[in-house]
Amino acid sequence: MDSNQCVVKGFSAGAVEAGIKKKGGTDLALIFADRPCAAAGVFTTNRVKAAPVLVSMERIGRGTARAVLANSGNANACTGASGPSAARKAGEAAASALGIDPEEILLASTGVIGAPLDASRIEQAMPSLVGALRSDGLMDAARAIMTTDSFPKISVFEGESGGHSYRIAGIAKGAGMIMPQMATMLCFVISDIHISSRNLQKALVEATGSTFNRITVDGDTSTNDTVIALASGAAGNADLDRAGLEVFGTGLTAVLNELARMVVKDGEGATKTVHVEIRGAVSAEQAERAARTVANSSLVKTAFYGQDPNWGRILAALGRSGIDMNPDLVDIRIDSVEIVSRGMTRGEEAEAAGAERMKNPEFSVVVDLHIGPFSDRMLTCDLTHDYVSINADYRT
C-alpha cells in the first residue's frame, strides 16, 4: 500500500529503534492527533493483563485521547509493580515531548512476557520519535509493532457523510498467541470522522465481535490484546445520524476484518487460511462453541496442513465440543464440494475433489448440523512444522 493512502486528516505517526527488540529494528511507534480525539478501546479478557492494558483501560474511560505509544520486543506483562511504573514513565516522556497531558496517551506493548521493561530506553528515544512523526507515517508504525509477524498489517476504508469524505485507517500486529476474546493482539484505528466517543465505542465493540473475536491461530489468548480507535473529527461532518453510523460501522468492520484476516494469514508458520462455518445449530452459543472447537483442534489443523479432507477429525471435534448433534444428520463441505452427507462419506471421488480445493492457500469448511437455525464462523490457519519451530525457539 502507498503510504499516502493511509494519511488521515489530523493525525501523524512515526517509529524509531529504541533498542527494546533483541534482534534490532524499529520497536517504538507513536500515533499523534493534532487535537483531542473521541477514543474507544477493547482489551483482552485474559485475567492476567499487561501493565499498559491496565493503564489504557483506565484512561479510555475519559472518552478522549491524543496519542498512542506502542512498543514491541517486551510485553510489560507479569512484571510486578515495576510494570505500571515503567508504562507510566514511558507515557510521561511522550506527553512532555508532545506538550500534552499524560492522561491523553494510550499505551500498548507486545513481545516477551515477564521481562521488566526498561523505560529509560523509551525516554531516550523520545526526541527522535517525535521528530519522526509524519502525516504518512502509519506504515512505519505498523512495521515497528511487529514481533513474529512476517508482514505489516494495514487497512483503509473511505467513507462519506453529508458531503464530507472521511477515512478509517487501521494497523495491527499478531501472529501467535491468537484467540482474542473480546479483543485482539494490537490494533490501532484512526479516523478523521466526527463521532462521539460513545458511538465510537459501540461501533468498535460490534466490529470486533465479528472480526477479531472470530479468529484463532493457536487457541491462546494474549495478556496484551488491545484495539484502540481514535477519531479526530477533522473531516468536518455533522453529528452522524443512524444511516451515517451504519456506514461508519460497515467501514470499521471492513477494516478490522481485513486486518483480522491478515493476522490469520500471517499466523505463526501458517500456510493455509481456513474459514470454518457451522450452520444448523440449536443455539448461537453452540454454533460458536462448535466453530471454536473445530478451528482449534490440533488434529484438524494438521490435516489442513496435510491437505487431507479428514472429515472424521472434524466430526470427532464436533462430538467432543459438547453441543447437541445427531451425527447421522451432519453435512460437511470444502468450498462447494460436499464430502460428507448425512454423516457418511460422499466417496473417494468427492474426497479427492475436496483435497484439490485444500491445495489453495484459502478455503472454507462448512458444517451443517441440520438441527437448528443458528450459525457462526471462525477464521483459523493450519498447524505446521514452522509453528513448532517458531515457538520452541522464541525466547532461546
Next chain:
Amino acid sequence: MDSNQCVVKGFSAGAVEAGIKKKGGTDLALIFADRPCAAAGVFTTNRVKAAPVLVSMERIGRGTARAVLANSGNANACTGASGPSAARKAGEAAASALGIDPEEILLASTGVIGAPLDASRIEQAMPSLVGALRSDGLMDAARAIMTTDSFPKISVFEGESGGHSYRIAGIAKGAGMIMPQMATMLCFVISDIHISSRNLQKALVEATGSTFNRITVDGDTSTNDTVIALASGAAGNADLDRAGLEVFGTGLTAVLNELARMVVKDGEGATKTVHVEIRGAVSAEQAERAARTVANSSLVKTAFYGQDPNWGRILAALGRSGIDMNPDLVDIRIDSVEIVSRGMTRGEEAEAAGAERMKNPEFSVVVDLHIGPFSDRMLTCDLTHDYVSINADYRT
C-alpha cells in the same frame, strides 16, 4: 516384559494379520476367558461414538462377558448403518468360532474414521485367530491394537486376598487424539480375581478418573475411547470385603496409571512427559480447568519442546482459562526449582536452573494459585515437529 508375566488364570489371548491395516502387520486381537467373567466398561463421552462403542455399551449392561475382539486400522466410526452391522458380523464370527453367545463378546476398533469396515476380512481371519490363542498371548494382543503407537503398552499388578494371589494385567493403545473424558483410547484389563461386576465397574470408574481422564496429548477426544475390565474369578478368593476392594482398587489404579503414562510418553511426536499440577484453586472444578488449559496450550507445549521455562505462557494460559486468580500471588516451580514467586520471575539464574530440569525426558510444572485449598493435575507431552508430520500425513 516377559510374556509369562502377563499370564492371568482363566484367560488366553492372541492376534493375527487380517489385512485391515494398510501398512500390514497384526491388526486383529482376541482376549478370551474360559468362563463367564464379571465385566465393566467405560466409554468415550464424545457425542460421535463409533459403532463398536455403541454395541459394547449395550452389552456391558449384562455385567458379564467372555471375550474382547479388537481391530486396528479402521475405527468403524462415522460409517452409517453399515457400522453396527459390520461390528455385529465380526462379533458373530468370533462367537461361532469360540462356541459362545455373541452377546458375550465386547468389541473395539481403532484407526481411520469414516471408512467402512470390511467384516469379511475379520470373518476369514477368525479360524487362525482362535488358533493363535495362548495363555501368554497378551503381548501379541497389545501389539495388534497399535496404530501410531511406537511401543506396545502392558502393565501387571499382583495382589492377594485371603491367601489367594491374583493378577491384574492391562493393555492399552493410544498416541494421538488423546484427551479422554471419562474414558481413554483402547484399554483392556483382565484379572483372575473374584469380584462382582458392580464392584468391578465402580473400581474401574474410580481408577479411570484419576488416570486416563487426567492425560492429554492434543486436546482431542476420540470417538472410540474404550476401557474394558474382565475378572474371571479363577484366583478362587472369597467375596471381597472393604479392605480387599481397596487393595484391588489400588492395584487397578496402578495398572491404569502406568498405561496412561505410557500413552503420554508415546504421544505422537512427543519427547517430554510433563506433570502439570495446579494447587491452591478455589474449587475442584477450577483446579481441573486450569490444569487442562495449561496442559493443552500449544504455546506451553512448544515451550516444553524448546526446553524453555517460558512461564509467561503458563500465566497467560491460566489467565484465559477463566478461573479465579490473582496473578500477583502465583508461584511456579519446575520440579523443585521455583522460577516464579508471587507472579514475578525469580531471576535468570532460577530460570536457567529450571531450563536444566526441562532437559530431562520427564519433569513437573507445579503452579500454586494461593487462593484456595483445591488441587488437580494433568499428564501431558510436548508439541513437536514430529506431531505435525505424523498428523499431516496420517491418511495420505
